[in-house]
Amino acid sequence: MSARVRKLTELGVLTAVALIIFVIELQIPNPFPIPGIKLGLANIITVYAVYHYRAVEVAALVTVRLLLGAVFSGNFMALIYSAAGAYLCLIGMLVLRRWIDEKHLWMASVFGALLHNTGQMAAALIMLRTPQLLLYYPFLLLSGCLSGAFTGLCAQLITSRLKKKHR
Template sequence: MKPKRLAELAVLTAVSLIIFIIELQIPNPFPIPGVKLGLANIITVYAVYHYKAYETAMIVTVRLILGSVFGGNVSALIYSTAGSALCLIGMLLLRRVIDERHIWLSSVFGAVLHNTGQMAAALLVTQTLGLIAYYPFLLVSGCLAGLFTGLCAQLLIPRIRKIKK
């Protein structure tokens, strides 16, 4: 990998980690535990459309590991990893059918997949089927958060292009 490309990936990873850490400091405006905007996913959505699959996976993996360490919640790594893996795979497949002008739509699908992965991990870990009742709330909040992060990524694309020139 060329040093310039590695530096770009490092900057994107650092920005996503900083956004993640800042978001941890913001009180949760939703009464549902675990529901958050997921602002660091703005970088992930952007990276899915502008970098190779393994490069985007590296950004997400490093953010997950360092975010759980810096955030002090290593136990949540299981849920985050399951959600992020399913989300990343889904969005990488979706980029073949959803163009960059509709990146926000890919983000909504990614959020749904992320919540689905988290729910699957929670069901496997806790073996409590009652958690399924929580799933519709996660889907609705995930769609709203995915729409917001996707629109943010959509707005960043032209600005990042200007910076790169």
């Protein structure tokens, strides 16, 4: 199998896994009364991919996951908020990977989660023109720190296990 086909297959599998995680997470009721707060478990795959693939490849993975996620959830309006958050997060993590090594990728994940929430908030402010939404922002940032640390630690665990397997 050529290297190109292998990489495309790997990215396809990662996208499918991220989408499956996303669909499963949709079934978990949100225990918080604040819209936009969720674990974001599919981002485990994104964080892993940021450290193992080229930027354009990770952007393609994120784009396909966002589009298919909107189809499977039936919520196309959420696509605007998800995309704003996901792409700001992706850009930030791609920049951060220059300074934060793979052994500390959980830190990049925390920053990514904060950027994701910032992108979502910016999209909501632009779309809804309701400044009162900013009252949610501190809660989103707190939840982003916690969920970003969790997803980052999961991605770091996966990375270290895969390295041991390939030795």
